[in-house]
Amino acid sequence: MWMANIYGTLEMQGAMTGDTRGRNLAMLMGVGAAVLFGASAPLAKLLLGTIDPVMLAGLLYLGSGLGMALAKAVQTVAGRSGSEASLRRMDFPWLLSALVVGGVAAPIILMLGLGTTPASTAALLLNFEAVGTVVVARLMFREAVGRWVWLALALVTVGSAVLSMDGGDGWGLSLGAVAILAACLLWGLDNNITRNVSARDPVSIVAIKGMGAGLFSVALAYALGRNFPVVSTALAAMLVGFVCYGLSIALYVRALRDMGAARTGALFGTAPFVGAAMSLLIFHDTLTLGFIASVPLMIVGAVILFKEAHAHTHVHLSEIHEHRHAHDDGHHDHTHEKSVEGAHSHPHQHEALGHTHSHAPDIHHRHGHEE
DSSP states (O other), X not given: OTGGGHHHHHHHHHHTSOHXXXXXXXXXXXXXXXXXXXXXXXXXXXXXXXXXXXXXXXXXXXXXXXXXXXXHHHHHHTTOXXXXXXXXXXXHHHHHHHIIIIIIIHXXXXXXXXXXXXXXXXXXXXXXXXXXXXHHHHHTSOOOOOHHHHHHHHHHHHXXXXXXXXXXXXXXOOHHHHHHHHHHHHHHHHHHHHHTTTTBOHHHHHHHHHHHHHHHHHHHHHHTTOOOOOHHHHHHHHHHIIIIIIIHHHHHHHHHHHHOHHHHXXXXXXXXXXXXXXXXXXXXXXXXXXXXXXXXXXXXXXXXXXXXXXXXXXXXOOEEEEEEEOSSSSSOOOOOSSOOOSSEEEEEEEOOEEEEEEOOSOTTOOOOOOO
C-alpha cells in the first residue's frame, strides 16, 4: 500500500497549493520515474551473466505487472483503492493499443535492429525515445510544445548522446539503425497513447501493461529457445522489475496526467544519466569525459522544464469526467452531499470557465493552440 501512495501524497499536496506547485510536483514524479528506470540498467547488468537478455526483459516487465497487481490487491483489502478512477470499458482500446505498440511491436523491431547495428550506434539511437515522444505529442496529438520545451529536449538528448558515445565498436547507418529509430518512435507513440488513460488508476494501468508485455516477452524467449533461469535469479529479476519498472511507470503515468507527454518524455530522457552514475558506484567504471560533459546539459535541460511558464487566456468547456482530485485547486470547487476530505475520485462536472493562469497540458488543459 505504501508504494502505491508515493505519487498520491505528492498529488494531494500539489492539488491544494495551486497549478504551478502541482505541476512542479508532477515534474518531481517525472524525475523519480527517470531515476528508478535509470537504475534498472546497472541492476539488470548484474543479472545478465546468469540470464538471457530476452528472458530478462520479459521477467522485468512481468515483475512490474505482478508487483503492481499485488499492490492493487493490498489497496483493495485495505479500502484505499477508491481515491483513483477505475478503468472503464472505453479505456481498454487505448490500453491495448499501448500494450501492442510499446510492449510487443517495439521490442521485436528493436531486436531486429540490434542484430545488424554496431553497439555504439545503437546506444546513441536508443536515446531518441524522448524525441519520438515529443514529436508524436506535437504532430499527432497537437499537444502544446513551446520553444523552451524543444530546447530542453535538445539539451537532454544531446547529453544522452554524449553520455553513450563509444567510438571503439564501429559506426554505421543501416536498415538496422532505421529499425532502432522506428522502435523509439513506437515507444514515443506508446507514451502518448498512455496519456489518454492517465486520468485512471496508474497502479491498474501498470499491472495490465506489465503483465501483458512480460508474458509476451517470456513466450518469445521460449520460442527463441532461451532457457528459464533458476528460481532465485528469476525472483531477483522480477523484484528489480517491480521497483525499477513498475513504480517508475506508475510515476510516469501520474506525471503524464499533469504535464502531458512532451514534458514528461523530455524529463524521462535523463534516465541514461542516472544509469551511468549508478554504474560508476556499482561497477567502479572509469569516469569518462562524456559523462562529465553530459552533466551540465542534463541539469540545464531539466531546470528549463521546471522553470518553463505557459500562460494565456483560455476557455474550459463544460465537461463531465472522473479522476483523482482535491478541492480548492481552481478547477474543482464542486460540492458534495457529505463532507469529503483529501484526494478522492468520482464523476464530476466542470462548468464552462474562462481564465488566465500558468498551466501545463494536463487533463484539464489539452486545448488547442494557434502555434
